[in-house]
């Protein structure tokens with residue numbers, strides 16, 4: 001897939017799935033807007049991209065749960081590169097495993113504000129720009145937790161179901177304006193957010209139990225998520241919109 005000179009904005013591009021996705025677009029010739037709340041990791045992604053020939057990147061510090069910072073992110077992208085062809089709303093956080101009766105309200109609100117409200121703020125600002133361009137492709141990073149329940153993860157599951165719902169709604173609203181909106185639904189993918197060793201420290205044997213629940217009997221890699229995202233963003237998926245695509249080793253089959 002060739003993304004030569006396409007402008008790609010990715011939130012949470014300083015780490016994990018977002019970083020691997022940014023590097024994959026860069027390898028195909030895209031211009032990247034790397035957004036993250038963590039300046040150090042975002043700048044390090046930019047430095048890696050600038051090593052890749054025929055690609056370039058800027059960093060924008062942005063907390064996606066802050067509407068003003070999201071507006072500034074989109075404005076900076078357009079001031080620098082004049083348009084946004086592809087937006088990947090990937091920034092997100094997990095939470096400690098807790099049964100519903102124990103979930104504290106502050107952590108519920110925090111997860112919703114980043115994982116759901118953040119995607120709303122980003123999508124809205126991006127769509128306003130894409131309407132001016134009369135084209136665009138948006139990929140929201142949801143999760144298999146946006147498609148099914150996951151015990152001891154109520155806030156995360158609620159936040160990702162909201163992402164799937166917003167994706168489907170916006171896809172229907174803007175299909176006629178040449179703006180496609182899809183969601184990626186990863187299963188457990190080894191990144192700083194999902195660290196099997198840390199899980200086992202929390203509860204011995206937990207990571208193996210999770211792995212055995214996946215028909216392919218392994219966790220995913222960030223590259224597998226990046227590959228699916230590039231396909232969704234590309235012209236190869238030109239008639240695909242409103243899809244919540246599980247990339248999950250068969251767990252939601």
Ligand SMILES: NC(=O)c1ccc[n+]([C@@H]2O[C@H](COP(=O)([O-])OP(=O)(O)OC[C@H]3O[C@@H](n4cnc5c(N)ncnc54)[C@H](O)[C@@H]3O)[C@@H](O)[C@H]2O)c1
Pocket residue numbers: 011012013014015016017018035036037038041062063064065090091092093094114118141142143144185186187188189190191192193194
């Ligand atoms: N890793 C998994 O197993 C898994 C599974 C399903 C879905 N996901 C989703 O994939 C996405 C990426 O996760 P990851 O595993 O790469 O995690 P990660 O922790 O490696 O990366 C997340 C990035 O988002 C940034 N971020 C966090 N809060 C932010 C905010 N408020 N504003 C801007 N940036 C912020 C972080 O600084 C970090 O760079 C998330 O939305 C996550 O929910 C991950």
